[in-house]
Amino acid sequence: MHPTSPHPTPPDDTTTPASGAGRWLRRYGPPPATGEAEATLVCLPHAGGAPTFFRGWPALLTPTLDGVAICYPGRQDRFDEPCITDMTVMAGEVAAALAPLAEQGPLALFGHSMGAAVAYEAARLLHTRHGVRPAHLFVSGLLPPHRIRPGTRHLKSDAALAADLLEQGGTDVQVLADEELRALVMPAVRADYQLIETYRHSPAGGPLDVPITAYYGQDDSRTPAATMPDWQLHTHASTETLSFPGGHFYLQEQRGALTSDIRDRLMASL
Numbered sequence: 001m002h003p004t005s006p007h008p009t010p011p012d013d014t015t016t017p018a019s020g021a022g023r024w025l026r027r028y029g030p031p032p033a034t035g036e037a038e039a040t041l042v043c044l045p046h047a048g049g050a051p052t053f054f055r056g057w058p059a060l061l062t063p064t065l066d067g068v069a070i071c072y073p074g075r076q077d078r079f080d081e082p083c084i085t086d087m088t089v090m091a092g093e094v095a096a097a098l099a100p101l102a103e104q105g106p107l108a109l110f111g112h113s114m115g116a117a118v119a120y121e122a123a124r125l126l127h128t129r130h131g132v133r134p135a136h137l138f139v140s141g142l143l144p145p146h147r148i149r150p151g152t153r154h155l156k157s158d159a160a161l162a163a164d165l166l167e168q169g170g171t172d173v174q175v176l177a178d179e180e181l182r183a184l185v186m187p188a189v190r191a192d193y194q195l196i197e198t199y200r201h202s203p204a205g206g207p208l209d210v211p212i213t214a215y216y217g218q219d220d221s222r223t224p225a226a227t228m229p230d231w232q233l234h235t236h237a238s239t240e241t242l243s244f245p246g247g248h249f250y251l252q253e254q255r256g257a258l259t260s261d262i263r264d265r266l267m268a269s270l
Contacts, residue, residue, distance in 0.1 A: 023078055024097035025068045026051040029058040038064040039106040039135060039270055041262070042098060044115030044122075046141070047192030048165065048185065050075050053112075060259040065266065068101075070094060070115070074188040083191030087199040091121035092129075098122065099130040106135040108266050112251060114196040116142035120208075120234070128205055136269045137208065137235075138262055140215040141223055141248055144230040151197035158186045161193065168248050208235040213265055215258065217250030218243045240265075 028051075031037065041061065043054040051069030058067035072090070074083035084090045101107055107126075111119030116139035126132040142148075153164055162182065214231045216223040225243065232239040242261065244254040251258050 022097060023073075023081075024070055024094065025101075026071050027058070027066075027068050028052075028055040029067075031066050032064055036064055037066045037105055038062075039108055039266055040066040040068065040101050040104065041108050041110060041266060042101070042119075043067065043069040044094070044109065044111035044119045045070065045072070046113035046115050047196055048189035049112075049115070052076075056255065057259055060256060061263055062267070065263065070097075070118075072188070072192075074191060075185075079184075083188055085191050085194040085198070087117065087121055087195055090118055090195060091125050094118060094122040095125035095129060098126060099132055102126070102130070102132040106270055107132065108136040108138065108269070109134055110138040110140065110262060111142075112140040113142055113248070114192055116140055117145065117148065117196060117199060120145060123208060123210060124205055127208070134210050136266050137210050137212045138215070138265075139212065139231065140251060140258075141217065141220060142214075143223060143227055144214075145201035145234060146203075147227055147230065148196070148199060148201065150200075151193070154190050154193035154197050158182065158190075161186065161189055165189070207233065209237055210235055211237045211265075211269055212239045213262075214239065214241045215251075215261075216241070216243050217246040217248055219246060220248045220250065222248055 025042070043051070043057060045051060045053050051071045054067070054069040061067050071078055072084065073081035084093070098107060109119040109123055111117070119137060120139060123134050123137050126134060153161065212231050212235050214228050216225070216228055228241040229239070231241065244250045244258065246253050
């Protein structure tokens, strides 16, 4: 299980809903010119996270890759919507939001931690419900789905949850130190913990037929290197694993190298 840090909306957040995406997708920067997008990369945040976590990514992608990020209910401009605590519901909603994007061209998904589990399950539903085969699935900081075990951290106090977030790294300490801000973000954090800690992988439907690349931090105790090749059990296509220096939030320090690898692999998949 991999619940991770909250990222409230910064004061200068200029995100806008991606075209045709309704409440779920946010874009940071202009889209590629009409007819020039070779693929869309959809980024799914970690538990307690928001799409602003990926705000700098579009500038690191090629001009012909359209980068957008998922905004889960219960945060940012969706603050007044109920959080989703069931993986089947979350993945179904995400898949329904993404399906129209496939009409514009190839679609790839990147998810970190809890977001990787949502991305994986959404990819399955894109195929079974919407007839869409993603070009590539990128998962980060997450055990292979069949290895994820139940947890009870979502039942603990706010203080215990906050301590767990700090232990993982990548958390804005000022948010958790400010009593009012912490009260605002903790409901979404708790809901996301519940979602990933009650998630059970089902083999129904069989493996994907999508290339999978699994990333992890070399010092992340939550993703032992020996377990990561087991992602191969979840697709009939190729699977590769790649580690980076750092812990669970290695992607903050390794953003340039990570996005470069994603970009190269996605372009090779098209």
